[in-house]
Amino acid sequence: MTHAIVLVEAERDTMSELGSALAQVPGVRECYSVTGDWDFVCVVHTPRHEELKTIVTGGIASVSGVVKTQTMVAFEVYSQHDLEGMFDLGNPE
Numbered sequence: 001m002t003h004a005i006v007l008v009e010a011e012r013d014t015m016s017e018l019g020s021a022l023a024q025v026p027g028v029r030e031c032y033s034v035t036g037d038w039d040f041v042c043v044v045h046t047p048r049h050e051e052l053k054t055i056v057t058g059g060i061a062s063v064s065g066v067v068k069t070q071t072m073v074a075f076e077v078y079s080q081h082d083l084e085g086m087f088d089l090g091n092p093e
Contacts, residue, residue, distance in 0.1 A: 001045060001046070001047055002045070002046050002047075002048065002049045002051075002073065002074075003044065003073075003074040003077065004043075004044040004046075004052055004056075004073045004074060005041060005043060005071070006028075006041070006042040006043075006044055006056055006069050006070070006071050006072075007041055007069060007070040007071075008038060008039055008040040008060065008068075008069050009037075009038055009039055009066070009067040009068045010039040010065050010066060010067060011065045011066075011067055013065075014065025015033075017065070018039075018040065018063065018065045018066070019031050019032075019040055021063050021064075021065070022040055022042055022060060022063055023042075025042075025055065025060055025063065026055065027044050027045065027054075027055035027059065028044055028059070028060065029043045029044065029045045030042070031043070038070075044056070052071070056069060
């Protein structure tokens with residue numbers, strides 16, 4: 001599984017609708033509006049690294065209102081949440 005963070009700069013007049021549109025792109029797991037230099041952060045999960053091209057350039061970057069993107073591919077995950085989930089497999093609560 002490949003995980004990536006995609007930073008998105010948006011046209012100002014599309015801000016209110018763009019987050020929902022980005023969240024609908026296949027492969028985008030979550031989309032956050034954020035403060036700072038970027039307007040949105042999309043979390044992408046895909047089974048194959050090669051699919052990132054399609055998700056980012058064919059999906060996220062092609063949504064109307066997207067000015068530019070920057071993609072960061074994750075190497076490792078250090079989330080305690082993910083580790084706890086692994087140990088809870090098959091343990092009904």
